[in-house]
Amino acid sequence: MIGVFDSGIGGLTVWREITRILPDVPTIYLADQAFVPYGERPEAFVCARTLTCVEWLVEQGCDPVVVACNTASAVALEAVRHAFPSVGVVGMEPAVKPAAQQTRTGVVGVLATAVTLRSARYAALTAQWRASAQIIERACPTWVTAVETCETNAQLQPCVEACLVPMLEAGADVIVLGCTHFPFLLPWIERSVEAWRVAHAAEREVRILDPSPAVARQVARLWKPRSSPNGTHALQRFYTTGEALRFEQAASFWLGQPVRAASLTSALRVPA
Numbered sequence: 001m002i003g004v005f006d007s008g009i010g011g012l013t014v015w016r017e018i019t020r021i022l023p024d025v026p027t028i029y030l031a032d033q034a035f036v037p038y039g040e041r042p043e044a045f046v047c048a049r050t051l052t053c054v055e056w057l058v059e060q061g062c063d064p065v066v067v068a069c070n071t072a073s074a075v076a077l078e079a080v081r082h083a084f085p086s087v088g089v090v091g092m093e094p095a096v097k098p099a100a101q102q103t104r105t106g107v108v109g110v111l112a113t114a115v116t117l118r119s120a121r122y123a124a125l126t127a128q129w130r131a132s133a134q135i136i137e138r139a140c141p142t143w144v145t146a147v148e149t150c151e152t153n154a155q156l157q158p159c160v161e162a163c164l165v166p167m168l169e170a171g172a173d174v175i176v177l178g179c180t181h182f183p184f185l186l187p188w189i190e191r192s193v194e195a196w197r198v199a200h201a202a203e204r205e206v207r208i209l210d211p212s213p214a215v216a217r218q219v220a221r222l223w224k225p226r227s228s229p230n231g232t233h234a235l236q237r238f239y240t241t242g243e244a245l246r247f248e249q250a251a252s253f254w255l256g257q258p259v260r261a262a263s264l265t266s267a268l269r270v271p272a
């Protein structure tokens with residue numbers, strides 16, 4: 001079984017790619033929605049919650065486990081690998097390297113959470129690329145909330161523009177989606193970029209980088225077919241530490257297919 005974990009429903013953008021490549025492989029998705037968003041919380045809290053949630057996935061028999069959350073990966077990936085040495089662990093990392101290699105203007109924009117952007121892991125990653133490109137960052141907590149609550153009303157477009165336009169004005173021609181919630185907002189992101197290009201008669205192409213297809217390919221390389229431990233379970237199972245209905249509504253909305261979920265009301269809901 002493949003385990004996929006995120007603070008909320010953002011990791012479904014990675015789950016979607018994994019199940020596209022491995023449609024017959026059983027998956028368990030766990031959202032820690034009792035504590036979403038992680039992006040503005042203390043690092044120690046995010047690290048402890050990540051360990052608790054990954055432990056639960058490992059107990060269910062998941063291997064590999066995908067930490068489909070840039071924030072959790074930024075502060076907890078080493079701890080997870082250390083705690084579960086026999087389990088394959090795949091994490092997320094903002095796609096700064098391909099962005100720095102692809103930019104023509106020499107300016108790259110990274111959209112992520114505050115925790116990711118201030119992490120030592122992100123500092124180490126960008127240190128390798130700051131000589132080849134100017135890297136500008138922006139935390140967009142409102143985007144995470146919009147995805148979690150399915151707020152696709154008239155406020156969303158200006159909210160997306162408020163984070164993107166300063167990067168475009170600064171010359172960015174590659175934008176890195178460094179949070180797994182953000183690929184769900186791709187239509188709004190692309191509309192904002194297009195509107196800006198038209199308004200400024202800008203010739204330059206702007207690329208949006210979503211690392212989930214590459215992460216899914218890495219998961220597929222790690223996956224070793226085994227006999228299923230229990231044939232009575234659904235192929236794809238979804239759990240949340242929050243309310244099941246809230247998960248089902250948001251997941252069904254963004255995936256465009258009906259999703260059934262169960263709420264974990266046990267020890268997993270106790271704050272770290």
Ligand code: DGL
Pocket residue numbers: 006007008010011036037038039040068069070071072092113116144178179180181
């Ligand atoms: N989806 C998460 C990420 O990739 C974080 C969202 C949050 O909980 O703030 O960073």
